Amino acid sequence: MQNLNTATPLTVPTHDSNLFDRADALAKMTFELNLRAVCGHADRLERDVRKLVVCTEQDKEFRYDNEKRMVEMMREIQSVRTQMARATHSQVDIKSGFERQQQEMAEIIDGFRREMVDLRGFIDSVSSQLDQFSSPDDIDKDIQVPPASSRGMETRAMRRACKQADTQPPDQQSTAAVKPKSRIQEAINSTRRWNRDHKVTSLPDSHFTANYLKKQSQRDPDMAVLLQRSLQKRIRLRAARTSRRTLPQPRNLEELCRDVVWQDVIDMVQDVLVANGERSARLLG
Known part of the structure; x- marks a missing residue:
């Protein structure tokens, strides 16, 4: 089992020194866009107001009561x-700046x-590694003190079993030591x-599945055999049901994953x- 302390640390996004500049540029663009809207309203x-002046040109009473207000409105418009x-004279291209900010924001979101x-x-x-640890109850069951009469007695079969365990590769020893249910849970995880990787991969399903089965074979060979046989059976049954044809025996993973x-x-x-x-x-036990 891998040491949890040796897991690769996660990368943390570094602080962007231009973040305040971006925020300031975005605020300026927002102000300028709002100013354009106000200008259109003006x-x-x-x-x-001009239409009102023309319509009330002969209405002296109305002009007397509202002349001052219309002059103030014209001043506000001006x-x-x-x-x-002033804003138009000092600004850069608003559209290109806004699109640039949108692109940078999209890059930040993608990074997160x-x-x-x-x-x-x-x-x-980490969760899958923790699942491989035995519970306290399982440990108590696994640790059984031999009877006093059998202590100190070592049969030829016991010596042969110990010798085989010493010569067995470490990865096979670790796989054999893990309980079948834990191995199944690890395969599910x-x-x-x-x-999740398949949702963002550009590989075809046949190539992606072959890589998946290769990885399972490295992780747990017996589990990989079970998965490959089950997948082959499923593909053969589907071919017989849909096209009424019998698929040939695959010679390698690529042929197995072709369909x-x-x-x-x-x-x-x-x-x-x-x-x-x-x-x-x-079956795994």
């Missing part, structure tokens, strides 16, 4: 135009999403991680390791 208001002229994917993978990895879609792997794991987990545990 233009419409000016047209309405003030808005002056501010707009990648960090979240890495974090989920790290959590799943591994498939979940591969399923596979990733959903076949998901359905196979659901059937073999989840729905029929007890049967698979007996």
Whole structure:
């Protein structure tokens, strides 16, 4: 089992020194856009005031009561135009600047999403490693004190078993020591991680599935054999049912995965390791 302390540390996004500059540029663009909207409203208001002046040209009483207010409105309109002229004279291209800010914001969001994917993978990895530890009850059951009469007695079979254990490769020893249910749970967790990777991969399903099975073979050879046989059986049955043809025996993983879609792997794991987990545990045991 891998040491949890040696897990690869997660990368943390570094602080962007230009963040305040970006915020300032965005605030300026927002102000300028709002100023454009106010300027448009001022233009419409000016047209309405001019129409009102024409319509009330002969109405002296109305002009006497509202002349001052109309003059103030025209001054406000002129003030808005002056501010707009200053902003237009000092600004850079608003559209290109806004699009640039949108692009940079999208890059930041993508960076956080990648960090979240890495974090989920790290959590799943730690969780799967913790699942391989035996519970206190299991440890008590596994540790059995031999009877006093048998202590100190070592048969030829016991010596041969110890010798075989010493010569067995470390990875096979660790696989054999892990209980079948823990191995099944580890395979399920591994498939979940591969399923997340499948959502963003550009590889075809046949190539991606072959890589998945190769990784399972490195992690747990017996489990990989079970998964490969179950997947082959599923593909052969589907071919016989849909096209009434018998697929030839595959010579390698590439031929096995040639007609596979990733959903076949998901359905196979659901059937073999989840729905029929007890049967698979007996086969692995």
